[in-house]
Amino acid sequence: MKLIKIIIFLLISFNTSLKANSENNVQNILNKGGKLIFIRHAYAPGGGDPDNFEISNCASQRNLNEEGIEQSKRIGNFFLKKDIMIDKILSSEWCRCKQTAKYAFKNYETKSFLNSFFSKKFADNKDKQIKELKEYIKKWNGKSNLIFVTHYVVILEILNISVLSGEIVVADKDFNILARQKTSIN
Template identity: 55%
Template sequence: MIRNFLFFIFIIFSNPINSQEKLINLLKDDNKLIFIRHAYAPGNGDPANFKLNDCSTQRNLNKEGINQSKIIGQFFSKNKIQVGKVLSSEWCRCKDTAKFAFNEYSTFEALNSFYDPRFEKNKDKQINDLKDYINNWNGNKNLVLITHFVVISEIFKVGASSGEIIISDKELNILARY
Protein backbone atom coordinates (compact mmCIF):
# COMPACT_ATOMS: atom_id res chain seq x y z
CA MET A 1 0.00 0.00 0.00
CA ILE A 2 2.83 2.41 0.79
CA ARG A 3 4.30 1.58 -2.61
CA ASN A 4 1.00 2.52 -4.31
CA PHE A 5 0.88 5.79 -2.42
CA LEU A 6 4.48 6.60 -3.38
CA PHE A 7 3.68 5.66 -6.99
CA PHE A 8 0.74 8.12 -6.94
CA ILE A 9 3.01 10.88 -5.64
CA PHE A 10 5.60 10.01 -8.28
CA ILE A 11 3.03 10.12 -11.10
CA ILE A 12 1.48 13.39 -10.01
CA PHE A 13 4.58 15.32 -8.99
CA SER A 14 7.50 13.72 -10.86
CA ASN A 15 6.15 12.87 -14.30
CA PRO A 16 7.45 14.79 -17.29
CA ILE A 17 5.51 18.01 -17.71
CA ASN A 18 3.70 16.88 -20.86
CA SER A 19 2.16 13.87 -19.05
CA GLN A 20 1.06 16.10 -16.18
CA GLU A 21 -0.32 18.59 -18.63
CA LYS A 22 -2.30 15.86 -20.40
CA LEU A 23 -3.88 14.78 -17.11
CA ILE A 24 -4.63 18.35 -16.05
CA ASN A 25 -6.06 19.23 -19.46
CA LEU A 26 -8.23 16.11 -19.42
CA LEU A 27 -9.64 17.09 -16.03
CA LYS A 28 -10.02 20.78 -16.96
CA ASP A 29 -12.10 19.74 -19.95
CA ASP A 30 -14.87 19.10 -17.37
CA ASN A 31 -17.82 16.69 -17.55
CA LYS A 32 -15.61 13.82 -16.40
CA LEU A 33 -16.43 11.19 -13.82
CA ILE A 34 -13.62 10.93 -11.31
CA PHE A 35 -13.83 7.70 -9.35
CA ILE A 36 -11.51 7.61 -6.35
CA ARG A 37 -11.00 4.54 -4.23
CA HIS A 38 -10.80 5.71 -0.62
CA ALA A 39 -7.32 6.57 0.62
CA TYR A 40 -5.16 4.10 2.52
CA ALA A 41 -6.92 2.39 5.43
CA PRO A 42 -4.85 -0.56 6.69
CA GLY A 43 -6.44 -3.98 6.56
CA ASN A 44 -9.14 -5.58 4.48
CA GLY A 45 -12.89 -5.31 4.87
CA ASP A 46 -14.32 -4.26 8.21
CA PRO A 47 -14.48 -5.88 11.65
CA ALA A 48 -17.34 -8.35 12.03
CA ASN A 49 -19.23 -6.07 14.43
CA PHE A 50 -18.82 -2.78 12.55
CA LYS A 51 -21.64 -0.27 12.44
CA LEU A 52 -22.08 2.13 9.55
CA ASN A 53 -22.93 5.02 11.87
CA ASP A 54 -19.98 4.43 14.23
CA CYS A 55 -16.54 5.17 12.78
CA SER A 56 -14.81 3.67 15.82
CA THR A 57 -16.02 0.22 14.72
CA GLN A 58 -14.78 0.54 11.12
CA ARG A 59 -11.48 0.27 9.27
CA ASN A 60 -10.35 3.89 8.97
CA LEU A 61 -7.70 6.01 7.31
CA ASN A 62 -4.39 6.11 9.11
CA LYS A 63 -1.90 9.02 8.92
CA GLU A 64 -0.73 7.85 5.53
CA GLY A 65 -4.31 7.76 4.23
CA ILE A 66 -5.05 11.23 5.59
CA ASN A 67 -1.91 12.58 3.90
CA GLN A 68 -2.81 10.78 0.69
CA SER A 69 -6.26 12.44 0.77
CA LYS A 70 -4.73 15.86 1.32
CA ILE A 71 -2.34 15.37 -1.62
CA ILE A 72 -5.27 14.46 -3.86
CA GLY A 73 -7.07 17.64 -2.80
CA GLN A 74 -3.93 19.76 -3.29
CA PHE A 75 -3.57 18.41 -6.82
CA PHE A 76 -7.12 19.50 -7.72
CA SER A 77 -6.75 22.88 -6.00
CA LYS A 78 -3.28 23.70 -7.31
CA ASN A 79 -4.32 22.92 -10.87
CA LYS A 80 -7.69 24.69 -10.57
CA ILE A 81 -9.62 21.59 -11.64
CA GLN A 82 -13.34 22.31 -11.42
CA VAL A 83 -15.43 19.93 -9.33
CA GLY A 84 -19.18 20.26 -9.55
CA LYS A 85 -20.01 17.75 -6.87
CA VAL A 86 -18.28 15.25 -4.59
CA LEU A 87 -20.22 12.15 -3.60
CA SER A 88 -18.96 9.63 -1.07
CA SER A 89 -19.86 6.21 0.21
CA GLU A 90 -21.33 6.28 3.71
CA TRP A 91 -18.29 4.38 5.08
CA CYS A 92 -16.07 6.58 7.27
CA ARG A 93 -12.88 5.93 5.25
CA CYS A 94 -14.60 7.29 2.14
CA LYS A 95 -16.13 10.26 3.96
CA ASP A 96 -12.74 11.08 5.47
CA THR A 97 -11.07 10.85 2.05
CA ALA A 98 -13.70 13.30 0.73
CA LYS A 99 -13.35 15.61 3.73
CA PHE A 100 -9.55 15.81 3.65
CA ALA A 101 -9.37 16.11 -0.16
CA PHE A 102 -12.35 18.31 -1.01
CA ASN A 103 -13.87 19.56 2.30
CA GLU A 104 -17.47 19.51 1.04
CA TYR A 105 -19.24 16.33 -0.01
CA SER A 106 -22.52 14.45 0.20
CA THR A 107 -22.99 10.77 0.86
CA PHE A 108 -24.60 8.53 -1.74
CA GLU A 109 -25.74 5.04 -0.80
CA ALA A 110 -25.03 3.66 -4.29
CA LEU A 111 -21.28 4.14 -3.61
CA ASN A 112 -21.35 1.94 -0.48
CA SER A 113 -19.36 -1.25 -0.23
CA PHE A 114 -21.04 -4.60 -0.77
CA TYR A 115 -17.91 -6.59 0.12
CA ASP A 116 -19.33 -7.72 3.48
CA PRO A 117 -21.87 -10.56 3.16
CA ARG A 118 -24.41 -8.41 5.05
CA PHE A 119 -24.46 -5.93 2.14
CA GLU A 120 -23.91 -8.28 -0.79
CA LYS A 121 -27.64 -8.34 -1.57
CA ASN A 122 -27.50 -4.56 -2.26
CA LYS A 123 -25.02 -4.84 -5.15
CA ASP A 124 -27.40 -4.91 -8.13
CA LYS A 125 -29.60 -2.09 -6.82
CA GLN A 126 -26.59 0.06 -5.94
CA ILE A 127 -24.93 -0.39 -9.33
CA ASN A 128 -28.23 0.37 -11.12
CA ASP A 129 -28.78 3.46 -8.95
CA LEU A 130 -25.22 4.62 -9.59
CA LYS A 131 -25.56 4.18 -13.36
CA ASP A 132 -28.92 6.00 -13.31
CA TYR A 133 -27.37 8.89 -11.38
CA ILE A 134 -24.49 9.10 -13.86
CA ASN A 135 -26.85 8.96 -16.86
CA ASN A 136 -28.88 11.83 -15.39
CA TRP A 137 -25.84 13.91 -14.34
CA ASN A 138 -26.13 17.24 -16.12
CA GLY A 139 -23.39 19.08 -14.32
CA ASN A 140 -21.01 21.16 -16.39
CA LYS A 141 -18.10 20.37 -14.09
CA ASN A 142 -16.45 17.13 -13.00
CA LEU A 143 -18.26 14.68 -10.73
CA VAL A 144 -16.10 13.05 -8.04
CA LEU A 145 -17.24 9.66 -6.71
CA ILE A 146 -15.36 8.32 -3.67
CA THR A 147 -16.02 4.65 -3.19
CA HIS A 148 -14.61 1.15 -2.65
CA PHE A 149 -12.67 -1.49 -4.58
CA VAL A 150 -15.79 -3.60 -5.15
CA VAL A 151 -17.80 -0.77 -6.69
CA ILE A 152 -14.97 0.26 -9.02
CA SER A 153 -14.39 -3.37 -9.94
CA GLU A 154 -18.07 -3.90 -10.74
CA ILE A 155 -18.34 -0.71 -12.83
CA PHE A 156 -15.08 -0.96 -14.78
CA LYS A 157 -14.03 -4.63 -14.40
CA VAL A 158 -10.65 -3.46 -13.06
CA GLY A 159 -9.18 -3.22 -9.59
CA ALA A 160 -8.01 0.01 -7.95
CA SER A 161 -5.40 0.71 -5.29
CA SER A 162 -6.09 2.86 -2.26
CA GLY A 163 -6.33 6.48 -3.37
CA GLU A 164 -6.25 5.55 -7.06
CA ILE A 165 -8.14 7.85 -9.42
CA ILE A 166 -10.00 6.52 -12.45
CA ILE A 167 -11.23 9.14 -14.88
CA SER A 168 -14.04 8.20 -17.25
CA ASP A 169 -16.67 9.72 -19.48
CA LYS A 170 -20.42 9.29 -18.86
CA GLU A 171 -20.41 6.08 -20.90
CA LEU A 172 -17.93 4.69 -18.34
CA ASN A 173 -15.04 4.49 -20.78
CA ILE A 174 -11.80 4.78 -18.82
CA LEU A 175 -9.86 7.80 -20.06
CA ALA A 176 -6.99 7.73 -17.54
CA ARG A 177 -5.89 6.13 -14.28
CA TYR A 178 -3.67 7.71 -11.64
Protein backbone atom coordinates in the same frame (compact mmCIF):
# COMPACT_ATOMS: atom_id res chain seq x y z
CA MET B 1 29.20 -1.50 -18.43
CA LYS B 2 28.88 1.97 -19.96
CA LEU B 3 26.02 0.73 -22.16
CA ILE B 4 24.15 -0.60 -19.10
CA LYS B 5 24.49 2.80 -17.36
CA ILE B 6 23.13 4.56 -20.45
CA ILE B 7 20.17 2.15 -20.64
CA ILE B 8 19.41 2.64 -16.93
CA PHE B 9 19.62 6.42 -17.32
CA LEU B 10 17.25 6.32 -20.29
CA LEU B 11 14.78 4.12 -18.43
CA ILE B 12 14.80 6.43 -15.41
CA SER B 13 14.37 9.48 -17.62
CA PHE B 14 11.54 7.85 -19.56
CA ASN B 15 9.74 6.90 -16.34
CA THR B 16 10.03 10.45 -14.96
CA SER B 17 8.64 12.04 -18.11
CA LEU B 18 5.84 9.48 -18.19
CA LYS B 19 4.70 10.55 -14.71
CA ALA B 20 4.74 14.24 -15.68
CA ASN B 21 2.87 13.48 -18.91
CA SER B 22 0.36 11.42 -16.97
CA GLU B 23 -0.47 14.31 -14.61
CA ASN B 24 -0.67 16.73 -17.54
CA ASN B 25 -2.88 14.28 -19.44
CA VAL B 26 -5.26 13.98 -16.47
CA GLN B 27 -5.36 17.77 -16.11
CA ASN B 28 -6.06 18.29 -19.83
CA ILE B 29 -8.89 15.75 -19.81
CA LEU B 30 -10.47 17.20 -16.65
CA ASN B 31 -10.17 20.82 -17.77
CA LYS B 32 -12.72 20.05 -20.49
CA GLY B 33 -15.27 19.12 -17.79
CA GLY B 34 -18.13 16.66 -17.89
CA LYS B 35 -16.05 13.75 -16.62
CA LEU B 36 -16.61 11.15 -13.92
CA ILE B 37 -13.82 10.89 -11.36
CA PHE B 38 -13.70 7.72 -9.28
CA ILE B 39 -11.40 7.81 -6.27
CA ARG B 40 -10.80 4.78 -4.12
CA HIS B 41 -10.65 5.87 -0.48
CA ALA B 42 -7.18 6.67 0.82
CA TYR B 43 -5.09 4.19 2.75
CA ALA B 44 -6.92 2.49 5.63
CA PRO B 45 -4.86 -0.42 7.00
CA GLY B 46 -6.39 -3.89 6.87
CA GLY B 47 -8.98 -5.45 4.61
CA GLY B 48 -12.75 -5.51 4.82
CA ASP B 49 -14.50 -4.53 8.05
CA PRO B 50 -14.86 -6.27 11.41
CA ASP B 51 -17.90 -8.47 12.02
CA ASN B 52 -19.35 -5.88 14.43
CA PHE B 53 -19.24 -3.16 11.75
CA GLU B 54 -21.88 -0.44 12.01
CA ILE B 55 -22.13 2.18 9.28
CA SER B 56 -22.95 4.93 11.82
CA ASN B 57 -20.04 4.05 14.14
CA CYS B 58 -16.57 4.90 12.81
CA ALA B 59 -14.96 3.12 15.77
CA SER B 60 -16.37 -0.18 14.48
CA GLN B 61 -14.79 0.04 11.01
CA ARG B 62 -11.47 0.53 9.22
CA ASN B 63 -10.42 4.18 9.12
CA LEU B 64 -7.64 6.21 7.58
CA ASN B 65 -4.38 6.27 9.47
CA GLU B 66 -1.89 9.19 9.28
CA GLU B 67 -0.62 7.97 5.91
CA GLY B 68 -4.17 7.85 4.59
CA ILE B 69 -4.91 11.35 5.88
CA GLU B 70 -1.79 12.71 4.17
CA GLN B 71 -2.67 10.84 0.99
CA SER B 72 -6.15 12.42 1.07
CA LYS B 73 -4.61 15.87 1.40
CA ARG B 74 -2.36 15.15 -1.61
CA ILE B 75 -5.44 14.15 -3.61
CA GLY B 76 -7.10 17.46 -2.73
CA ASN B 77 -3.94 19.40 -3.56
CA PHE B 78 -3.77 17.73 -6.96
CA PHE B 79 -7.22 19.10 -7.85
CA LEU B 80 -6.54 22.48 -6.26
CA LYS B 81 -3.14 23.07 -7.89
CA LYS B 82 -4.42 21.96 -11.30
CA ASP B 83 -7.46 24.25 -10.86
CA ILE B 84 -9.82 21.44 -11.89
CA MET B 85 -13.52 22.33 -11.94
CA ILE B 86 -15.68 20.16 -9.72
CA ASP B 87 -19.46 20.02 -9.83
CA LYS B 88 -20.04 17.73 -6.83
CA ILE B 89 -18.16 15.43 -4.51
CA LEU B 90 -20.10 12.32 -3.54
CA SER B 91 -18.88 9.80 -0.97
CA SER B 92 -19.77 6.38 0.31
CA GLU B 93 -21.27 6.38 3.80
CA TRP B 94 -18.27 4.37 5.10
CA CYS B 95 -16.06 6.47 7.38
CA ARG B 96 -12.84 5.89 5.40
CA CYS B 97 -14.50 7.35 2.29
CA LYS B 98 -16.00 10.30 4.19
CA GLN B 99 -12.60 10.94 5.78
CA THR B 100 -10.93 10.88 2.35
CA ALA B 101 -13.51 13.34 0.98
CA LYS B 102 -13.23 15.60 4.04
CA TYR B 103 -9.43 15.83 4.01
CA ALA B 104 -9.24 16.15 0.23
CA PHE B 105 -12.16 18.46 -0.52
CA LYS B 106 -13.83 19.53 2.77
CA ASN B 107 -17.40 19.58 1.37
CA TYR B 108 -19.12 16.45 0.14
CA GLU B 109 -22.40 14.58 0.39
CA THR B 110 -22.93 10.87 0.95
CA LYS B 111 -24.76 8.48 -1.34
CA SER B 112 -25.57 4.90 -0.36
CA PHE B 113 -25.04 3.70 -3.94
CA LEU B 114 -21.30 4.26 -3.39
CA ASN B 115 -21.18 1.98 -0.34
CA SER B 116 -19.11 -1.19 -0.28
CA PHE B 117 -20.72 -4.54 -0.96
CA PHE B 118 -17.56 -6.52 -0.22
CA SER B 119 -18.79 -8.29 2.91
CA LYS B 120 -21.58 -10.89 2.95
CA LYS B 121 -23.59 -8.48 5.10
CA PHE B 122 -23.90 -6.03 2.16
CA ALA B 123 -23.38 -8.26 -0.90
CA ASP B 124 -27.10 -8.36 -1.72
CA ASN B 125 -27.03 -4.57 -2.26
CA LYS B 126 -24.66 -4.72 -5.26
CA ASP B 127 -27.14 -4.82 -8.16
CA LYS B 128 -29.40 -2.16 -6.64
CA GLN B 129 -26.46 0.16 -5.91
CA ILE B 130 -24.90 -0.18 -9.36
CA LYS B 131 -28.30 0.49 -10.97
CA GLU B 132 -28.78 3.62 -8.80
CA LEU B 133 -25.24 4.83 -9.56
CA LYS B 134 -25.77 4.44 -13.31
CA GLU B 135 -29.15 6.23 -13.10
CA TYR B 136 -27.57 9.10 -11.16
CA ILE B 137 -24.83 9.45 -13.78
CA LYS B 138 -27.33 9.27 -16.64
CA LYS B 139 -29.32 12.19 -15.14
CA TRP B 140 -26.21 14.25 -14.31
CA ASN B 141 -25.42 16.92 -16.87
CA GLY B 142 -22.84 19.06 -15.11
CA LYS B 143 -20.38 21.11 -17.08
CA SER B 144 -17.67 20.53 -14.47
CA ASN B 145 -16.55 17.12 -13.18
CA LEU B 146 -18.29 14.72 -10.80
CA ILE B 147 -16.22 13.02 -8.08
CA PHE B 148 -17.10 9.69 -6.45
CA VAL B 149 -15.12 8.68 -3.37
CA THR B 150 -15.85 4.99 -3.04
CA HIS B 151 -14.50 1.48 -2.66
CA TYR B 152 -12.46 -1.01 -4.65
CA VAL B 153 -15.48 -3.26 -5.33
CA VAL B 154 -17.63 -0.41 -6.67
CA ILE B 155 -14.91 0.80 -9.04
CA LEU B 156 -14.18 -2.78 -10.15
CA GLU B 157 -17.86 -3.40 -10.87
CA ILE B 158 -18.52 -0.13 -12.71
CA LEU B 159 -15.21 0.23 -14.63
CA ASN B 160 -13.87 -3.34 -14.61
CA ILE B 161 -10.44 -2.33 -13.27
CA SER B 162 -8.49 -2.86 -10.07
CA VAL B 163 -7.36 0.24 -8.20
CA LEU B 164 -5.03 1.07 -5.34
CA SER B 165 -5.93 3.10 -2.26
CA GLY B 166 -6.19 6.75 -3.25
CA GLU B 167 -6.06 6.05 -6.98
CA ILE B 168 -7.96 8.45 -9.25
CA VAL B 169 -9.68 7.09 -12.38
CA VAL B 170 -11.25 9.43 -14.93
CA ALA B 171 -14.03 8.14 -17.17
CA ASP B 172 -16.63 9.54 -19.52
CA LYS B 173 -20.38 9.01 -19.03
CA ASP B 174 -20.17 5.80 -21.06
CA PHE B 175 -17.65 4.46 -18.49
CA ASN B 176 -14.73 4.56 -20.90
CA ILE B 177 -11.53 5.03 -18.91
CA LEU B 178 -9.71 8.16 -20.05
CA ALA B 179 -6.90 8.44 -17.49
CA ARG B 180 -5.58 7.10 -14.19
CA GLN B 181 -3.53 8.85 -11.52
CA LYS B 182 -1.96 7.11 -8.53
CA THR B 183 -1.26 8.95 -5.29
CA SER B 184 1.41 7.73 -2.92
CA ILE B 185 0.78 6.94 0.73
CA ASN B 186 4.06 8.39 2.01
